[in-house]
Amino acid sequence: MIPTDTLAHFAALLGPKGFTDDAEAIAPWLTDWRGRYHGAAAAMLSPASTAEVAACMALAAERGIALVPQGGNTSMVGGATPPDDGSALILSLRRMNSIRSISADDNLAVCEAGVILSVLHDAAAAIGRRFPLSLGAKGSATIGGLISTNAGGTQVLRHGTMRALVEGIEAVLPDGRIYDGLAALKKDNRGYDIKQLLIGAEGTIGIVTAASLRLVPAIADRAVGWVGVETPEQALSLLRLLEARLGDIVEGFEVIADDGLGHVLSHIPGTRCPIETRTPWHVLIEVDLPDIGSPSAAERLEAALAEGLADGLALDAAIAANDAQAEAFWRIRESLSEAERAQGPALQYDISVPVARMPAFMTEAAAAAQRAFPGTTASSFGHLGDGNVHFHVRAPKGTDDGPAWIAAQGQAINAFVHDAVVASGGSISAEHGIGQMKRGELARLASPAHLMSLRAIKAAFDPKGIMNPGKLVPMAGEG
Known part of the structure; x- marks a missing residue:
């Protein structure tokens, strides 16, 4: 049990808006998005500023209290769920939801950790820019969580993961000190890259409180296509053809097995197959241009797909006639997880x-x-x-x-x-992180050098083990 006087100190630091020990208010945040992990916490801390996060962290370090950073609670691996023994408090970043600055000239947005991804999308669109990372949970996922898990999404092909989009970071370290690395420097050779250590660390070595994020020009012209193919091998050949003909304007290329499409059509109202032919595999393609020119994005995609059909790389194809139809194509892709759960x-x-x-x-x-x-x-x-x-x-x-x-x-x-x-030479986690779900498998399969590095970094930053315990880093002997 966490001592009542310690809880009182946190309450005094944060006030009634930033501290709650009400069980009903805390309950929704004790279970992960998939409903597989259930924790317990005596209180939830909701600081409104980096200074308040630092004060909470310093008090936690002094008293040896574990903290579990949490954003939108959309983790797919139980990465933001507190332990079930009540030994940790939830530290929610949701009140830190300001976009501190956004600039079309700098192609940069400085966002606090609690900013919801879709809110950033709207803010960037308002100045003729965009943040080129999107995923199904964009209406609830927060910037801090996306950074802490090095999120990917559907635009990695062209723009990379969060690692490629984060230009600077502000974070609170496990002893309460503030790391101010928000400056978006193209060249900085002062030793270890603390920013990159914090990205993908799942809150185990510090709490991301804000970030400088790279923006790109808004889309002026887009084309979205749906292609039926016989095999994934044909899909890869089609991708290489599109890259050769269209270059880096290919922004999305998603491959879907036909049974996955079938689950969406069965469980998601208002969806339908974009092509007349039901093929063993399907490909969703998006091509984006920063300006309107000739040939248009649709004309370029149509010419490349015509070549693919002639070469036998595709069985059927359709190009969305308008934005509404393009969004309908994408809705199928973004509904796959929901449809799988319903299945x-x-x-x-x-x-x-x-x-x-x-x-x-x-x-x-x-x-x-x-x-x-x-x-x-x-x-x-x-x-x-x-x-x-x-x-x-x-x-x-x-x-x-x-x-x-x-x-x-x-x-x-x-x-x-x-x-x-x-x-196959791959990784057991591509974009969702390790959390608590995959920690044992990481211990079983990772090389000794990899495990030693993870444990050494964790120990150096968090010697008391109070940062998001039980996540990402396997204990010695685990696996």
Whole structure:
């Protein structure tokens, strides 16, 4: 139990708007987005400024109290859920939701950690710019969480992950000191890159409070296409053709197995297949231009797809006639996770393999999983251009008790899939992080050098072990 006098000190620091120990107010934030992890916390701290975060962190360090940083609570791996023993407090960054500055001249936005991604999108659009990272949880995911997990999304092919979009960071370290690295310097050779250590650290070595983020020109002309293909190998060949013909204006290239499309059509009202032909695999493509010219984005995409059809790389294709239809195409992609949940119990994997090996992995790993675990079905979708596969193994039809099936089969299926990933030279986490869900598998599969480095960095920054305990970094002997 956390002493009542310590809770009183936090309450005095933050006031009634920044401190609550009301169980009903805290309850929604004790469970992860998927509902797999459930924690306990005596209080939730909600600082409104970096100074208040620093004061909370200093008090936590003095008293040896663990803190779990939390943004939109959209973690897919239980990375923002407190321990179930009540030993930690939640530190919510949601009140720190100001865009401190935004400039079209600098192509830069300085945002606090609690800014919701869609709010940043709107602010950038208002000045003729955009922040080129988007994902299904854009209406609730926060900038601090996206940085702490090095989020990816559907535009990594052209613009990279959060690592490529963060120009500077402000953070509070585990002893309460403030790291002010917001300056967007193109050249800075003062030793270790603290900014890059904090990106993807999942709140285990510090609390990101603000960031300088790179903006790009707004889209003046776009084209969105849906293509049916026979195999993922054909999809990769089509991507290479598009890159050769169109260059870096190809912003999105998503590959979806037909059963995944079928789940969306079955469970998401108002959706329909964009092409007349139901093919084994589908590709969603977006091409974006910063200005309006001739040929248009649609004309360029149409010419390239016509070549792909002539070369036998595609079976059918359609190009959205307007923005509404383009958004309808994208809605299918963004609804895949929701449709999978509605379909029934499943184990979901966010993994990456080298791009050249991704087509074979998508088909061979699915077939192997179905053979190894009779009655299951497996398929995938993902960002083909950057090798990120969202691979799902679904429970046998008629499984009523999903948690019981996961408890009985989960560990074996996890090991099977992750072993296949490692055998293909890949990573067991592409864009969702490690959290608590994958920590044991990281310990089992990572090299000794990798584990030693993670533990050494954690120990150097957080010797008391009070930053987001139980996440990312495996303990010695774990695995």
